[in-house]
Structures are given as structure tokens and as C-alpha cells.
Amino acid sequence: MKHPVDVHVGKRVRHRRWTIGMTQQQLAERVGIKFQQIQKYETGTNRVSASRLWDIAEALDVPVAFFFEGMEDKAVATDERGLPKDILADKEALELVRSYYAIPEAQRRRLFELARVLSDVA
Missing domain, CATH: 1.20.5 (Single alpha-helices involved in coiled-coils or other helix-helix interfaces)
Structure with missing residues (x-):
């Protein structure tokens, strides 16, 4: 069973990668793994180790904390205007x-x- 934190981190990896126009293959090459592993991270199927998350953060040019942003807000999916809190997901x-x-x-x-x-x- 997928852990909600792993799913959230994976979504943030995908979000950042997609925002900067990087493919899974390009990210995998920068991190030194196969693109299938990136796919598994992004879906939350596989848990990202701390050292691998560090490498991914460097490759995507964000701090490690970026991947955990919004975790505390997951209990409420919309803001006071009814808009999704994680619209870029x-x-x-x-x-x-x-x-x-x-x-x-x-x-x-x-x-x-x-x-x-x-x-x-x-």
C-alpha cells in the first residue's frame, strides 16, 4: 500500500520536473538511475531514500523541503474560495x-x- 507521504513527495517531484520541462529520462540521467525508477517515485510506488531525494533536489534545483511543502495542508483539500490547494498537481x-x-x-x-x-x- 502506498504511503500518503510517498505519494505527495512523488507528486512534487513530477510537478517540479514538469514545470521546468525536464523528462523522466533526463532526470534519471542526472541522478544516475533508470527512468523507470523515476516513474515509481512519482507515483509513490517506491519510497525515495534521503540520499536519493537529495540528488533529485539538486537535479531539479530546489531545496529538499520543497518536496514536503503542502503536507500539513492535506487534511483540507480546498482553500476558503473553494479552489484546490494543490492546483499545480x-x-x-x-x-x-x-x-x-x-x-x-x-x-x-x-x-x-x-x-x-x-x-x-x-
Whole structure:
């Protein structure tokens, strides 16, 4: 049975890797393991040892504590507005963020302002 902490850590690994546009293969090569092991870590099937988590943190350029952020909030899945607390765990949200940052800055700013106006109306 998967432990909730292992699942959370795995999601955070996937979230960071995906956010910076790194493949499982690339992360595995940087850490010195096979990509299948990364898959198992990301699903929480395999537990990440402390030394391996350290290596993964270095490869993803985050502090080790990054992988545990949000653990204390897991009891409540939404915030006071009803939005998911871990919105970037959603693949669609991550894809939206990556696409957003791929837009040239001037157009991105206009899109941001449009989104703010639309959300104020809703």
C-alpha cells in the first residue's frame, strides 16, 4: 500500500520536473538511475531514500523541503474560495502554466489582465 507521504513527495517531484520541462529520462540521467525508477517515485510506488531525494533536489534545483511543502495542508483539500490547494498537481493546470510562460511578455501581460477582468466578473 502506498504511503500518503510517498505519494505527495512523488507528486512534487513530477510537478517540479514538469514545470521546468525536464523528462523522466533526463532526470534519471542526472541522478544516475533508470527512468523507470523515476516513474515509481512519482507515483509513490517506491519510497525515495534521503540520499536519493537529495540528488533529485539538486537535479531539479530546489531545496529538499520543497518536496514536503503542502503536507500539513492535506487534511483540507480546498482553500476558503473553494479552489484546490494543490492546483499545480493537476496536469492541465501545469500545462496551462507552461503555455502561459511560452507567450511573449507583452502578450502575456495582456492575457493576464484579461484573465483578471474575467475572474472579477465571475
